[in-house]
Amino acid sequence: MKKQDIEKLHKESFAQIEGNQYGKAIDTVTTMLREASLHDKVQEVEQIRETYRYMIRYMLDGVADTGRDKLLGEMSEKLRLMSDIAYREVTGADSSSYYHDVWRFNRLRHERIATILEEYGVKASELALAEAAGNDTALIQAELESLLERLFNSLLTSLGSDRDYLDLSKYLLSGYADFSILAQSLSAITLSFCFFYDSKKFSLLLDAFEKSESAPIKARALTGIILAMVLQGERIAADKSALHRMSLWQDSLETYTNLRDTIRAYIGTSDTERITNKLKDEVLPELMKLRPEIMKTFGDKKELDAAMIEDNPEWEELLSKSGIEKKMQEVSELQSDGADLMMLTFSNLKQFPFFTKASNWFVPFNINNTALHLTDRNRKLVEMLHTLGSITCDSDMYSMALATNMMPQAQMDAMFGQLSANFEQLKEQTKQSEVESQPGSFDKEVLRVVRDLYRFFKLFRKRDGFRNPFDKPLQFTSFPVVGQIMQDEDILRVMGEFYFKRGYYAEALPLFEAIVSENSEDATLFEKIGFSLQSLGRLNEALSAFEKAGLLKTPGPWLVNKTAFINRKLGNHAIAAELYAQALDMDSENFSIIMNLGNMLLKTGDINGALAQFYHANYLQPDNKRVLRALGWTELLNGNPEKSSALYKKLLADQPIPSDYLNAGHLELLRGNKREALNYYRLAADSGKDEFKLAYEADRDTLVKLGADNTTLGIMLDITLNEI
Secondary structure: OOHHHHHHHHHHHHHHHHOOOHHHHHHHHHHHHHHOOOHHHHHHHHHHHHHHHHHHHHHHOOOOOOOHHHHHHHHHHHHHHHHHHHHHHHHOOOOOOHHHHHHHHHHHHOOOHHHHHHHHHHHHHHHHHHHHHOOOOHHHHHHHHHHHHHHHHHHHHOOOOHHHHHHHHHHHOOOOOOHHHHHHHHHHHHHHOOOOOOHHHHHHHHHHHHHOOOHHHHHHHHHHHHHHHHHHHHHHHHOHHHHHHHHHHHHOHHHHHHHHHHHHHHHHHHOHHHHHHHHHHHHHHHHHHHHHHHHHHOOOOOOOOHHHHHHOHHHHHHHHHHOHHHHHHHHHHHHHOOOOOOHHHHHOOOOOHHHHOHHHHOOOOOOOOOOOOOOHHHHHHHHHHHHHOOOOOHHHHHHHHHHHOOOOHHHHHHHHHHHHHHHHHHHHHHHHHHHHHOOOOHHHHHHHHHHHHHHHHHHOOOOOOOOOOOOOOOOHHHOOOHHHHOOOHHHHHHHHHHHHHOOOHHHHHHHHHHHHOOOOOOHHHHHHHHHHHHHOOOHHHHHHHHHHHHHHOOOOHHHHHHHHHHHHHOOOHHHHHHHHHHHHHHOOOOHHHHHHHHHHHHHOOOHHHHHHHHHHHHHHOOOOHHHHHHHHHHHHHOOOHHHHHHHHHHHHOOOOOHHHHHHHHHHHHHOOOHHHHHHHHHHHHOOOHHHHHHHHHHHHHHHHHOOOOHHHHHHHHHHHHOOO
């Protein structure tokens, strides 16, 4: 079967299930499985057909069937799963993606999750005994790492392995599983949702979140649940069993707090790319420009003391004049909001061979990992860095450890000496910081997990085929069940402000709207809703929001200006003029408001009023060309060609633009100087004949009202555009 044929059947089967056409769906899925030569799966679908027949018989006989909805839900999910399995079998056969390479390799090896778990348990016991006896553990450690990779790859590509998932869930929650195997299992399941939804895998994540007492495990599980909702929201919404389980979260304050922390970490991390670009493109280049000045300020000192820099007024002045101070303040504010400022540093340290395997991006940091090959000195340095890096994600710790092997010895010695000298003090400061922020708490752990995920999706060299959950801002209010739990004003406001502050207006808007649906007396929220709608081009709705804000409070200059601007854009010139006049009463020397008011008065035909505003603007900024152009055109409309001519001469003498030549041509035409008019028109048309024609035709009615002959206007256009 061709790829496009299986894709068509795959979509049809899902549509049939959604439309309650279960008989057709069973036939479609059966066809797909036969074409994929998955005959053992055909038997499973035949069992579904038989179950469906019994259900129909009971319904027709009028037998009460309280479990029908549950049965239909399970049947629907099983059919979707079988459709996915057939689809993967056909489309993945010749795919070169990382996922399909791993899937084909595992299938050849007939890898069983239960077998891997059993082998891992044996090796973990051997390692514990070897460590207790003081024996070399490198070989056993390498075998454990291999088993972790095998488990990760099996879980990444498994689909519908119900018995394996049951065994895995029991093992992971038994209390015997170590943290490494727990973390790798949950991470692999999380990544698998980039490709297919598996209700049993999702159930396993729910088990880990609900039943584990460990913050790191709960953080990994809930992060996986949220990622699955981003990528597989429609499937989860159709999974009745999962929805029922999550509905029980609604009365749990702890679960609400965990969800809030996970969503905040997810949203904050999603903004990493913008922050990284700001650091790379704005802050660091400006600092490099300042380097000569810094060295000049501090003389020949090879090392600069931080306190000396902070206390030096010349340094502060240097920062202030350069504008870097403002940028650094913004970066500081971003960091306080939870921004990931380390991405830029560690993105350059993800090129080691260690990171060519997907599993290694999520393995908990272990200084004994056999890929590190650390010397004693490097090992001590990494241990110190690990102790101090309380919120450093695991992949970044591996980056640091691997990078130490590349560092020149002199640099290693200097870093080691500096850290050693201050280690106790730094350790104490770190402890104090951790006491204040509750080390190992859920919020800290979830931040580490989300950052590892973000780095993987942005930096993994073989990430093609992985659907990136960070590509778009998080729309958490649309999540099944969780969206309802998060309909809390505090969280909606925090997340809405986060999006709004960073210019993600499409994401901020529904959050603000959800708040005002419950609290309709907040004028500031209506202002932000209006601004978001305006930014999205929904001007009529924006005007309505601004008007509501104006009813809830006495409008200030900002709100009046915004309302005027929207009316102006909508063509309500008289209303806009009234509003700009109100704004001018609040700020009588505001150049922008004066010009806007003048333009609106001109649109309404109040030429004298417009002239008064333009001359006021001219008084404030005599050489402003925008004002000169407005005055030149308005004096022409007012029947003062001499005044208009003087203004256009001034404009034409200093880097004129095409519209200056066009209007000067109009002026000369109305004065009867047709040759001069033609010269100006041709100069205007030199920048583009199509643009000139559009502008000329737009002015035709006005010129006729001012006394120009319509026929003459047509001929002038003809000879301007064509050589006669």
